[in-house]
Amino acid sequence: MDKRVTKRLLWCCWIVPRRKRTEWFREWHAEVWHWAHFLVESERQSAHTEQELLRHCWGAFSDALWHRLNRVAVLDFLRTYPLSPGFCLIALVIALSVLIAGSPMSRLCPRRRTRNRCREAGGRCESASGLQGMRDALTSQKYLMTPDDMNAILTEMQQEQREKMALAVKEFSEKN
């Protein structure tokens, strides 16, 4: 039998659940063997019929998938897997990740908070107008934050800008 056929069957074999694998392979191997043998005996073996046989082997793929994903197999999986420790652990990790990502704790960083709020306000703070744009963005939605919060952030940013400016002046004076 053609090596390509056997290889294809062996690949599909991995999809089939382990307990059914041997029988599945035996059946497909026998079917393909008889087909190939029939072609030889009836002197109909040609490139075309071999291609046809290879195409027939693609059916093994959907057959193997059926074994893995048929209704009974899926229901079995749903009945047994959610009770396993592995599934509980994964579910717990996912639930915790979602909780942490959605909690106020994740918004503690003021820089990140400002960025998020700016984005919500239409991203005006990313424009060239700088602090004024930011102020507009922050005040345009009254529910965003308290004035104290806003002032703290703006002060921090002004401080940063001052530092940057000083650094630039220093570099300029050093060059000249």
Next chain:
Amino acid sequence: MAPSPKLSYTSAIVLQTIGAGYRYGFDIMEVTGLPSGTVYPALRRLEQQELIKSKWERQDAAFAEERPARKYYQLTRQGKDALARARERFALLEQLAKDETSRRR
């Protein structure tokens, strides 16, 4: 016993073909013209619904002829009932049944 489910047309054709005496997947494909990707899953489904049953050919008989043993399918009693109902439901299937019977004579 669970009531037998309504058969799809493909399943009915496969059932009909087995009823007409074609017992292997390859034979069923030849007769129906259906691709292997349809025939084999249909066979599994019918077997799961206990409308057909499969049986391995005797190993020694196959080895004597220097070939691998094949798995063949046959109708169960439920399968025969389901086929009779499918023939009532699908008029053309009845026609196919007549054609197949006359061809085999």
